Amino acid sequence: MEALGSLIHxxxxxxxxxxxxxxxxxxxxxxxxxxLPGLGGANGVAILLxxxxxxxxxxxxxxxxxxxxxALFGGAITSVLFNIPGEPWSVATTFxxxxxxxxxxxxxxxxxxxxxxxxxxxxxVLLITFLAPVIAGFALRFGPAEFFAVQLLxxxxxxxxxxxxxxxxxxxxxxxxxxxxxxLDSVTGELRMTFGSVELLRGFDFLIAVIGLFGxxxxxxxxxxxLAFKGKSAKINAKVVxxxxxxxxxxxxxxxxxSIVGCWMGITPGGATPASFMSYGLAKRFSKNRQNFGxxxxxxxxxxxxxxHAAGTSALLPMLTLGIPGSPTAAVLLGxxxxxxxxxxxLLFVEQKEFVWGLIASMYLGNIAGLIVVxxxxxxxxxxxxxPFSIIAPVIVVICAVGxxxxxxxxxxxxxxxxxxxxxYVFKKLSYPLAPLVLALVLGDMAESSFRQAMLVxxxxxxxxxxNPLVGSIVTLALVMLFWPLISALLRKRQxxxxxxxxxxxxx
Amino acid sequence: MEHGTQNSDxxxxxxxxEIVVAGLFALVAIVVMADSVRxxxxxxxxxxxxxxxxxxxxxxxxxxxxxxxxxxxxxxxxERTAFVEKHQLALVLQVLVPSAVFVILTAFLxxxxxxxxxxxxxxxxxxxxxxxxxxxxxxxxxxxxxxMFEIWFLVPLPKGPVETMFGF
Numbered sequence: 178m179e180a181l182g183s184l185i186h187x188x189x190x191x192x193x194x195x196x197x198x199x200x201x202x203x204x205x206x207x208x209x210x211x212x213l214p215g216l217g218g219a220n221g222v223a224i225l226l227x228x229x230x231x232x233x234x235x236x237x238x239x240x241x242x243x244x245x246x247x248a249l250f251g252g253a254i255t256s257v258l259f260n261i262p263g264e265p266w267s268v269a270t271t272f273x274x275x276x277x278x279x280x281x282x283x284x285x286x287x288x289x290x291x292x293x294x295x296x297x298x299x300x301x302v303l304l305i306t307f308l309a310p311v312i313a314g315f316a317l318r319f320g321p322a323e324f325f326a327v328q329l330l331x332x333x334x335x336x337x338x339x340x341x342x343x344x345x346x347x348x349x350x351x352x353x354x355x356x357x358x359x360x361l362d363s364v365t366g367e368l369r370m371t372f373g374s375v376e377l378l379r380g381f382d383f384l385i386a387v388i389g390l391f392g393x394x395x396x397x398x399x400x401x402x403x404l405a406f407k408g409k410s411a412k413i414n415a416k417v418v419x420x421x422x423x424x425x426x427x428x429x430x431x432x433x434x435x436s437i438v439g440c441w442m443g444i445t446p447g448g449a450t451p452a453s454f455m456s457y458g459l460a461k462r463f464s465k466n467r468q469n470f471g472x473x474x475x476x477x478x479x480x481x482x483x484x485x486h487a488a489g490t491s492a493l494l495p496m497l498t499l500g501i502p503g504s505p506t507a508a509v510l511l512g513x514x515x516x517x518x519x520x521x522x523x524l525l526f527v528e529q530k531e532f533v534w535g536l537i538a539s540m541y542l543g544n545i546a547g548l549i550v551v552x553x554x555x556x557x558x559x560x561x562x563x564x565p566f567s568i569i570a571p572v573i574v575v576i577c578a579v580g581x582x583x584x585x586x587x588x589x590x591x592x593x594x595x596x597x598x599x600x601x602y603v604f605k606k607l608s609y610p611l612a613p614l615v616l617a618l619v620l621g622d623m624a625e626s627s628f629r630q631a632m633l634v635x636x637x638x639x640x641x642x643x644x645n646p647l648v649g650s651i652v653t654l655a656l657v658m659l660f661w662p663l664i665s666a667l668l669r670k671r672q673x674x675x676x677x678x679x680x681x682x683x684x685x
Numbered sequence: 686m687e688h689g690t691q692n693s694d695x696x697x698x699x700x701x702x703e704i705v706v707a708g709l710f711a712l713v714a715i716v717v718m719a720d721s722v723r724x725x726x727x728x729x730x731x732x733x734x735x736x737x738x739x740x741x742x743x744x745x746x747x748x749x750x751x752x753x754x755x756x757x758x759x760x761x762x763x764e765r766t767a768f769v770e771k772h773q774l775a776l777v778l779q780v781l782v783p784s785a786v787f788v789i790l791t792a793f794l795x796x797x798x799x800x801x802x803x804x805x806x807x808x809x810x811x812x813x814x815x816x817x818x819x820x821x822x823x824x825x826x827x828x829x830x831x832x833m834f835e836i837w838f839l840v841p842l843p844k845g846p847v848e849t850m851f852g853f
Contacts, residue, residue, distance in 0.1 A: 228838050344749040344756070348710045351746035355717045358739040362724075367735040370720045393784070400780045401773045567812030571804040572826050574784050579796065579830060583840050591788050599781070606768060607699070607706055625738045633732040 180310050187534030190235060191542060196535075199232075199240040200543055204550045207247015212255055212558045213569060218248035218489075219505040219615070220391040223384045224580030226513050234517040235532050239539040241513060242493070245506050246298065246543050249449075249489045250551045251558065253290040253482060258283060258559050266449035266485040269457040273470065273477030280473050284417035287555055289475050290482045292425055293432055295548045297483035300436035301443065301490035302540040305497070309526070309537070312498040316523035321630035322641050324499075326651035328624045330658065331501050334445050335613040337661030342608070349604065350613040356381040357621020364629060376589045383618040384584045387509055389594040390611050392577040394601020396570055413555050428479045431460045435480050439487025443503050444495055449488040456484030490540065496521055497533060500623065505612050508619040695767030702768040703757040710750035717743030783807055795845030800827040 191197065210221030222241050229237035252267035257274035270290060277286035319327075332350055336343045359370045360380030371377040425432075435456040442452035460480035461470045470477050492503030493510070500522035502508040514521045519529055526533055551558075581594035604611060617624075635641035643649040657664070718726075721736030721743060728734065769777070783806060790799035805823035808814045834840045835853070844853055 227840060231838065342753065342756075344752040347749035348707075348746055348753065351742050351749065352710070352713065354742040355713065355739060355746065358717075358742065362735040364732075365724075365729075365735045367724050369724055369735055369739060370717065372720075396780060397777050400776050401769070403776060565812060567808055567814075568804075568822055570780055570811075571783070571787075571807040572822075574780070574787065575796075575800040575803065575826065575830070578788065578791065578800075579834065579842060582796065582842060583834070586841070588792055588843060591791060595781075595785060595788055598784075602777070603702070603706060607703060609706070628738060629733045632737075637728055637733070 180306050183310070183530065183534045184306055184538060186531070187536075187538030188542075190531055190535035191239070191538050193236075196236055196239050196539070197542075199236050200243045200539060200546050201550065203240040203243025204247040204250075204543065204547045205554075207244035207249075207547075208251040208254070208551060208554070208558055209247075209561065210244065211248035211251015212561060213573065217391050217395065217506075218245050219387050219509050220395075220577070220580075221248055222506055222509045222513075223387040224392075224576060226384065226509065226516070227580070227583035229513070230516070234514075234519060234529075235535045237517065238510065238513065238532070238536050239543070241510055242536060242539060243543045243546070245489070245510070246540075246547045247550070248506075249298075249486055250291060250294055250547050252485075253287065253294065254551070254555060254558055257286045257290060257478075266453045266481075266489070268450070269453040269481035270478055270485075272457065272481075273472070273474045276471070276473035277475070277478070282473065284413045285421045285475065286473075286478055287413060288418050288421035288552070289425060289478045291548055291551050292422065293428075293435070293479040293482040294486040295544055296432050297436050297439050297486035297488075298490045298540070298544045300433075300483075301440050301487040301494075302537070302544070304440055304491055305494050305540065306537055309494055309498050309533075312494070313523040313526040316499055317527070319523070321627040321634065322644065322648045323651070325624060325627040325631050326642060326648045326655065327499055328501060328620060328627065330651055330655040331495075331620075332613065332617065332624075333655040333658040335610070335616075337658035338445070338451070339610055339613075340451070341610050343662045345607075345609045346613055349609045349611070350617045353614040353617025354621045354624075356386070357383075357618050358625070363622065364626065376587070379585060379587070381593070381618065382584050382590070383512060383615060384509065385581050385590045385593050386597050386618055387505065387615055388577050388581050389597025390601035390604070390615065391505070392580075393574065393595060393598025394605060394611075396573055397598060397602040398605060399566070400570065413552060418552060424475065425479070428476050431456075431464075431476050431480050432483045434459055434463075435483030436487040439484035439489075440491045442484070443488035443491030445503070449485040449492070449504065452488035453481035453485040456480040490544075493540075497525060497536075498523060502616065502619065505615045508616055512619060693770040693772045695770050696774050697768045699766045699768045700757055700761070704754060707750045707754040707757065711747055711754065714743045714747035714750060717746065779811055780807075783810070791843055793845060795848055796843045797827045797831055798845055798847050800830070 191200075206225065207218070207221065210218065222244050225244060226241065229240060232240070249266075253270055253274070256267040256270040257278050260271050260275040274286045274290060277283065316323075335350060336346050339346050355370075357380070360368070360378055362369050368378070438456045438459065439449070439452045442455070443449065457477060457480045460476055461467055464470065464474070464476055466474055466476065489504065489506070492507040494503070496502040496507045496511050500511065500520070502511045511521050514525075519525060519532065577594060578591050581590045582588070584590055601611060603609075604614075631641050635644075641648075642652045717739055721740035724736040725734035726736040726740035728737075783803060787799050787803035790802065794802075801823050804826060805819050808819045808822065830842070834842050
């Protein structure tokens with residue numbers, strides 16, 4: 178009940194008309210970012226972050242998080258109308274959304290997509306409202322060992338839950354940690370890996386990495402595919418929206434299942450992309466119209482969209498309560514908090530009550546504003562997407578360069594952005610995951626300092642990570658996650674041996 | 686993603702790229718470990734030294750990259766799949782080279798004029814647009830950025846001799 182009182186206080190913070198204005202600006206910019214190929218949520222927030230330095234932290238985070246919601250919505254427009262997922266988590270939406278558009282039901286597909294996105298996000302915000310204060314209260318008792326254990330679990334989950342080779346996940350992650358270590362060591366004051374360069378004293382800013390990896394890298398990939406936009410037109414009017422809304426309650430099971438999958442994958446760093454695929458797969462598995470999936474089934478749009486939005490939103494839960502972002506975009510938002518002098522983590526709920534609850538309240542209103550904006554402006558955004566790539570591409574490169582420069586007012590950052598762009602392109606083609614790299618770059622310093630503090634407490638004895646049941650179970654779970662690819666391979670082998678012994682059917 | 690059309694030759698195979706990238710990772714790992722040893726990777730009088738944590742980061746990276754390297758040296762199945770084909774590489778370079786030139790120009794001309802030249806060149810070269818389309822886009826986009834950053838948000842961006850001439 179205390180959460181409700183705080184939430185009402187949060188809505189009071191939002192009552193400032195400027196904050197409402199920032200919310201709508203954020204949503205509109207976010208949809209634009211989501212629609213344009215090469216400008217994703219993480220990248221868009223990174224570019225626009227410096228613009229918010231002059232605002233109050235509450236207004237700034239409201240605008241930035243609304244960009245995030247907007248980008249989540251925008252991805253659906255390109256998927257349905259153009260069969261181009263503007264964001265990786267919209268890939269599953271193309272499976273049924275685009276066939277619907279081809280059949281002339283683009284309006285229905287988009288309304289279903291936006292409404293289910295809204296539903297997924299709403300469930301996740303409810304979860305944040307009631308769970309975040311509890312987790313934050315619990316985490317207040319954490320020491321350095323517990324914090325490192327949670328961070329370890331986050332990173333090990335990437336290895337256990339990722340679809341890529343575990344060695345590649347580790348390589349990408351360690352590269353992030355190594356880049357985070359460059360520069361001045363905050364504890365001893367020693368210079369690490371600067372090799373005499375003054376420019377490297379600053380270290381590698383994760384914003385530059387995000388802009389390069391996700392912005393420039395994406396442009397190069399899009400260019401390689403020789404992208405040609407062949408879009409379907411969308412007619413969204415009140416009648417189409419109403420008719421679609423009347424049919425949607427039929428899919429309540431799919432929507433709730435999608436939200437649960439999404440919330441789970443968002444809190445653990447599985448992320449929105451696997452959540453959308455998993456939800457789509459489950460919907461197909463349990464649907465009565467299984468055979469119609471892929472040919473334009475509304476359920477095939479509802480499932481990935483609810484999951485993607487639930488995941489995208491709930492990724493903010495660990496960020497706010499533990500200071501561990503659940504997605505690259507949440508990582509960028511966390512970077513913003515640090516820049517504004519706010520320390521994300523359990524203390525935020527005690528020391529910055531107004532800020533936290535203003536943000537949570539903005540999640541409710543931001544998603545309603547998002548739904549209104551996207552339902553009314555689809556034709557405008559669809560027409561932006563019809564601008565040929567040879568115009569959009571250089572404009573995006575220029576915007577990325579501007580974004581990279583404004584982080585530290587340093588020319589080298591623009592060069593680094595381009596280097597990260599090439600790295601992003603190569604990594605994506607070779608299936609090196611980018612998310613763990615970015616998260617390691619963001620959390621590197623924090624993880625290292627909690628590790629060092631824990632080691633200092635125990636005088637170098639690793640047993641501190643099993644010194645009490647809480648830290649012990651988290652670390653053990655982390656190790657299970659880390660070795661999960663190995664464990665699951667062994668289990669499969671054992672299973673197939675058993676099957677081979679009892680059955681005649683050959684195992685695949 | 687589909688690669689492999691009959692009319693385009695592969696430039697480099699996936700397997701080669703895997704080996705090269707894993708090798709580069711190993712190299713980075715060695716650099717990280719060497720530097721960690723330089724600053725001290727053990728236990729100092731006041732706790733773990735500066736290189737304590739990065740040393741293990743480097744070590745894990747080295748082991749993982751060697752494992753990826755071994756997997757690719759062992760397996761020959763990736764040999765025939767192309768990492769990038771000739772026409773794809775040409776398309777990628779069509780963006781990458783002008784972008785690199787744009788970045789270099791920024792150091793001398795400032796970001797606004799370089800952006801005008803970059804957008805105009807790209808639209809002319811890749812999009813084959815007539816001058817009447819190129820001019821408004823290439824001038825209005827940087828002008829919009831100028832108004833937004835320099836005037837509204839008071840965020841200075843790199844400027845060159847032309848902006849200085851106009852008193853900025």
